[in-house]
Amino acid sequence: MVKTSVDPSFFSTYTEQERRVAKDLIDYSDVQTLPEIWAVVAKRHPNIVAVRDPHAKPEVAFTYTQLYERIQCFASGLQALGVNPGNMISLLSDNSPSWLIADQGIMMAGAVNAVRSSLAEREELLFIIANSGSTALVLEDLKTLKKLRQGLNELPIEFVVLLSEEQPESDDSLKVLNFSQLMEIGKQHNFQSVQRKREDLATLIYTSGTTGKPKGVMLNHANLMHQVTSLGSIVTPNPGDMVLSILPTWHSYERSCEYFLFGQACTQIYTNLRSIKADLKKFQPNYIIAVPRLLESIYEGVQKQFREQPASKQRLVNNLLGISEKYIKAKRIAEGLDLDNFHISALQRLAASIQATVLSPLHAVGEKLVYSKVREATGGKVKQMVSGGGALPRHIDLFFEIVGVDILVGYGLTETSPVTHVRRKWRNVRGAAGQPVPGTEVKIVDLETRKPLGMGEKGLVLLRGPQIMQGYYQNPIATAKAIDSQGWFDSGDLGWESENKDLILTGRAKDTIVLTNGENIEPQPIEDACLRSLYIDQIMLVGQDQRSIGALIVPNVETLAKWAESQNLQLCIQSDNVTLAGSQKVNLESKIVQDLFRQEMNREVQNRPGYRSDDRINQFRLILEPFSIENGMMTQKLSIKRHVVMERYCDTINNMFA
Numbered sequence: 077m078v079k080t081s082v083d084p085s086f087f088s089t090y091t092e093q094e095r096r097v098a099k100d101l102i103d104y105s106d107v108q109t110l111p112e113i114w115a116v117v118a119k120r121h122p123n124i125v126a127v128r129d130p131h132a133k134p135e136v137a138f139t140y141t142q143l144y145e146r147i148q149c150f151a152s153g154l155q156a157l158g159v160n161p162g163n164m165i166s167l168l169s170d171n172s173p174s175w176l177i178a179d180q181g182i183m184m185a186g187a188v189n190a191v192r193s194s195l196a197e198r199e200e201l202l203f204i205i206a207n208s209g210s211t212a213l214v215l216e217d218l219k220t221l222k223k224l225r226q227g228l229n230e231l232p233i234e235f236v237v238l239l240s241e242e243q244p245e246s247d248d249s250l251k252v253l254n255f256s257q258l259m260e261i262g263k264q265h266n267f268q269s270v271q272r273k274r275e276d277l278a279t280l281i282y283t284s285g286t287t288g289k290p291k292g293v294m295l296n297h298a299n300l301m302h303q304v305t306s307l308g309s310i311v312t313p314n315p316g317d318m319v320l321s322i323l324p325t326w327h328s329y330e331r332s333c334e335y336f337l338f339g340q341a342c343t344q345i346y347t348n349l350r351s352i353k354a355d356l357k358k359f360q361p362n363y364i365i366a367v368p369r370l371l372e373s374i375y376e377g378v379q380k381q382f383r384e385q386p387a388s389k390q391r392l393v394n395n396l397l398g399i400s401e402k403y404i405k406a407k408r409i410a411e412g413l414d415l416d417n418f419h420i421s422a423l424q425r426l427a428a429s430i431q432a433t434v435l436s437p438l439h440a441v442g443e444k445l446v447y448s449k450v451r452e453a454t455g456g457k458v459k460q461m462v463s464g465g466g467a468l469p470r471h472i473d474l475f476f477e478i479v480g481v482d483i484l485v486g487y488g489l490t491e492t493s494p495v496t497h498v499r500r501k502w503r504n505v506r507g508a509a510g511q512p513v514p515g516t517e518v519k520i521v522d523l524e525t526r527k528p529l530g531m532g533e534k535g536l537v538l539l540r541g542p543q544i545m546q547g548y549y550q551n552p553i554a555t556a557k558a559i560d561s562q563g564w565f566d567s568g569d570l571g572w573e574s575e576n577k578d579l580i581l582t583g584r585a586k587d588t589i590v591l592t593n594g595e596n597i598e599p600q601p602i603e604d605a606c607l608r609s610l611y612i613d614q615i616m617l618v619g620q621d622q623r624s625i626g627a628l629i630v631p632n633v634e635t636l637a638k639w640a641e642s643q644n645l646q647l648c649i650q651s652d653n654v655t656l657a658g659s660q661k662v663n664l665e666s667k668i669v670q671d672l673f674r675q676e677m678n679r680e681v682q683n684r685p686g687y688r689s690d691d692r693i694n695q696f697r698l699i700l701e702p703f704s705i706e707n708g709m710m711t712q713k714l715s716i717k718r719h720v721v722m723e724r725y726c727d728t729i730n731n732m733f734a
Contacts, residue, residue: 090514093502094309101308102340109272109297111147111184113304113339118144121315121341127173129346130355136173140341143177146259150181153262157235159212161186161270164280166205168194168224169216171325171346174239174255176334178214179326183278186270190280190292191326194220197686200290202227204282207550208292218242221252274298280549281328283490283596292549293328299493302542303332304339306513310484310498311460313363315341318457320361322347322370327594328490329464333365353377353453360455367465368472369592369623371483375472378450396442400478403435408506415507418574447479460484460501464494465594467581467621473506486510487579491558491565493543497579508578509571516541519564520573523585523719534572536585538564570719583719589619595690597625602691605684609676610635614703616716617693618729626695626732628725629673630702631664639672649700664698673698695732699725 090098102120107113117126122141129136138146159165165182167189169175182189190208192201194216201224205213211232215221217240228250235251237258238244244252253261278297282290313319319342323330334344342363347355352370364370382393408414409428417424451458461476464486476483482501487509488494496518499510512518517540520529529535544565547555559565568586571579589597599617606615606627613632619625633649640647645668646661662669677693684691703709709721722729 098309108274110300114144117341124316124341125343127344146177147180149262150177151184152265152267153258154185156261156265159185163187164208164210165212166190166210167214188277293490294546299543304336307336313340313342317342317362319344319363328494356455360457362459364461366463367594368468399438400442403439406431413505450479466590466592491545505578508580511577537567537569537571540564605680608680622733624694627693629698
């Protein structure tokens with residue numbers, strides 16, 4: 077391995093343990109911009125396979141030397157077409173080696189890219205192109221171009237590059253090239269090295285806003301290089317280690333993790349939902365970047381296999397899991413890593429240590445008979461899985477710990493590049509979001525007064541560090557709201573810090589709901605759509621860290637009663653003594669009433685402009701107490717205090733998703 081020499085000012089933020097971990101990684105302390113890493117890693121490890129797509133036809137695989145040459149060739153092609161440093165190019169595509177070549181080719185040419193999935197709604201993509209001021213487009217294929225074509229007429233687009241090999245149709249008003257055509261132009265043109273600074277803008281990643289309009293998060297090269305440098309204090313890959321990639325490569329979380337792992341000469345393999353089970357066994361990855369939903373899927377697959385076993389074997393497996401759960405719990409308490417038992421006596425810790433020792437042989441039986449076979453489903457060589465994009469359910473976390481798969485949960489936002497916290501291998505507190513990565517400052521403040529709170533007190537999480545965005549593109553009002561004059565970024569999350577700097581998140585102060593698949597849902601537009609129904613008086617979406625969104629609904633009882641009467645029903649709401657004449661009694665939990673509200677919401681949500689499948693409300697509960705100023709669930713401006721409602725109806729929400 078290569079001896080590193082970390083920049084002293086940054087190295088001073090490392091703990092002693094982090095210094096030991098990072099000392100043998102490739103050094104990027106003198107690198108100014110992200111594209112510079114490719115020359116370094118290609119020189120160190122020219123023949124290691126950098127990227128592989130086994131599902132492409134034909135299969136694609138590039139060594140680090142080949143990848144570097146292709147990135148430079150793409151950049152050269154852009155320069156030949158007139159792209160200058162600082163120009164904006166929209167990159168609208170999904171996972172493939174071509175995406176990586178385009179992403180880094182754009183940056184190597186000195187330009188800035190605005191990224192999003194090609195599967196996003198047409199209006200959202202056109203907004204991104206216009207808002208970013210893009211003068212060129214890099215699109216996944218002809219299908220994407222056709223989706224956008226009519227909307228491009230009024231935009232200053234000079235040319236379009238397709239990442240496919242499809243032959244573009246002749247279009248006199250717009251220059252369109254496929255991937256090979258651009259690369260051929262690049263081969264015929266001498267690449268001109270571009271001098272860019274760390275402070276220069278690198279990319280715009282668009283994230284949803286509270287009005288439904290996406291906001292362009294401005295990340296500069298310093299933001300991205302912080303991730304490339306700092307994550308090495310936590311994860312220590314070896315050159316040639318296998319990484320399985322399934323998350324959207326344009327997403328901030330996947331993207332920064334990829335940059336870091338590429339920077340350490342790992343081999344990235346692209347997979348998909350259809351192929352991941354087979355690819356885990358075939359490629360035996362050392363690292364997997366995951367969201368909770370992916371880990372839940374693996375867990376459910378294992379549970380399904382358990383259920384298919386004979387009854388006697390199921391009982392054995394369940395008994396072993398139960399014993400191992402007690403063993404893990406006792407071991408964590410003894411090591412001071414149990415979130416619910418941070419402050420216990422030495423005697424209690426000793427008792428836990430004795431219990432762990434007694435249970436250890438039985439846990440070893442489970443390892444021999446069951447857990448080692450479970451690990452085979454992940455390929456058997458996983459060093460670590462890194463989970464982000466939402467909270468990992470405790471039972472999933474515990475299960476993987478029992479079977480011996482190390483999961484490091486991370487935390488961050490698109491606006492923070494995104495990683496601010498990660499659980500360490502040597503301090504992996506289940507239920508926590510981890511400790512700060514080097515250079516990151518955290519402040520917990522009162523939600524209303526913004527005064528700093530003491531250790532262990534729950535409040536709003538503020539963040540400051542070299543990974544914090546420059547701001548929202550062409551949106552100074554939103555930027556000022558997100559980042560104060562001292563550089564503190566408002567995460568919108570509620571939580572508290574332990575004495576060891578573990579961050580424990582307890583809820584959201586902002587509106588955004590993050591699902592377990594990593595998708596961000598802005599509730600306001602969906603709620604506004606639902607309020608068009610005559611039967612819905614008030615509604616608040618819930619679903620943070622769930623697979624889908626749900627809703628708490630205050631029905632319009634008067635309108636509902638009239639509907640019941642029209643159906644020859646008697647509506648009975650016991651707490652309010654509402655009873656209307658009819659032949660059949662129904663209440664808010666009756667199937668016919670539930671079906672009415674489900675139909676109402678489905679109709680209004682699906683008719684909303686920009687509807688996505690993740691917008692669908694799968695679970696809901698009807699509640700009678702309106703949100704009001706008097707009961708503390710609304711502000712003076714008549715906005716719902718979401719965190720208060722979440723606390724008030726905590727049990728209802730938990731049961732909704734049970």
